Amino acid sequence: MAITLKEESILNEWSMLLDKAAGNSQPLLESIQKKLQAAQMPGECNWKIEEVKSSGWFAKVRREFLIVNLEEFKDYHMYIAARDYGVHLDCCRFLTVEPGFLKKFAAERLTGFSDALSAPKNILVHQDLRAWVTVVHHAVIDSTEELMTKLGQDTSLLRRGSKGFLEIW
Numbered sequence: 001m002a003i004t005l006k007e008e009s010i011l012n013e014w015s016m017l018l019d020k021a022a023g024n025s026q027p028l029l030e031s032i033q034k035k036l037q038a039a040q041m042p043g044e045c046n047w048k049i050e051e052v053k054s055s056g057w058f059a060k061v062r063r064e065f066l067i068v069n070l071e072e073f074k075d076y077h078m079y080i081a082a083r084d085y086g087v088h089l090d091c092c093r094f095l096t097v098e099p100g101f102l103k104k105f106a107a108e109r110l111t112g113f114s115d116a117l118s119a120p121k122n123i124l125v126h127q128d129l130r131a132w133v134t135v136v137h138h139a140v141i142d143s144t145e146e147l148m149t150k151l152g153q154d155t156s157l158l159r160r161g162s163k164g165f166l167e168i169w
Contacts, residue, residue: 002051002062005079005096009115012095014137014162016144021089021151025082028091028147029066032080035139036068041132044071052079070132075099075115078136089147093140093162095133137162 018024029049036047047068054061068078079094097115104114120126141160148155 002053003065003067004055005052005065005094006055006098009096009098010094011097012133012162013093014140014159015090015092016159017085018089018091018144018148018151019153020087021147021153022084022087024089024147024151025084028082028089028143029080031143031146032066032139035142036136039135039139041070041135043132045069045132046071052081068136073129073132075103076129076132078133080136080140091140091144093137 033047036045045068047066049064050067051062052065052067053063063081063083066080068080070076075097077096077098079096080092082089082091084090099115120129141158145155145158148158
């Protein structure tokens with residue numbers, strides 16, 4: 001069964017279209033996984049490939065994503081994908097917050113915001129969350145840069161920053 005990725009759960013995102021790089025999605029995702037392993041992040045960081053669909057009654061499009069989780073932040077997930085788009089390679093990374101039903105319900109009742117109880121509780125926890133997001137983001141960026149170099153592309157065109165909460169540079 002596919003995981004539903006709801007647009008409203010996306011806190012931060014990065015994307016890039018690599019010119020004439022179709023056929024490289026698998027090597028790129030493997031490189032990202034190797035970098036995650038090499039990072040030796042504290043806590044129980046795990047990842048797996050899952051089928052993902054968008055929300056909505058008529059959502060028929062499904063794609064495979066590498067989903068990265070850290071036990072300390074159960075409500076936060078990183079979705080990473082690379083897919084052929086014609087002769088190009090479409091790469092993306094989404095940070096989401098997806099609280100469980102009861103936590104979401106309680107947060108909405110108490111604060112009016114569904115993810116309020118998922119937010120870091122203090123500056124040190126926020127620091128840990130930012131570090132995890134940054135390590136995963138750099139695994140994606142570094143792997144993308146390596147692929148661009150291998151293909152003889154100009155790496156100065158690589159978008160390194162992201163948009164949204166916890167912006168990463």
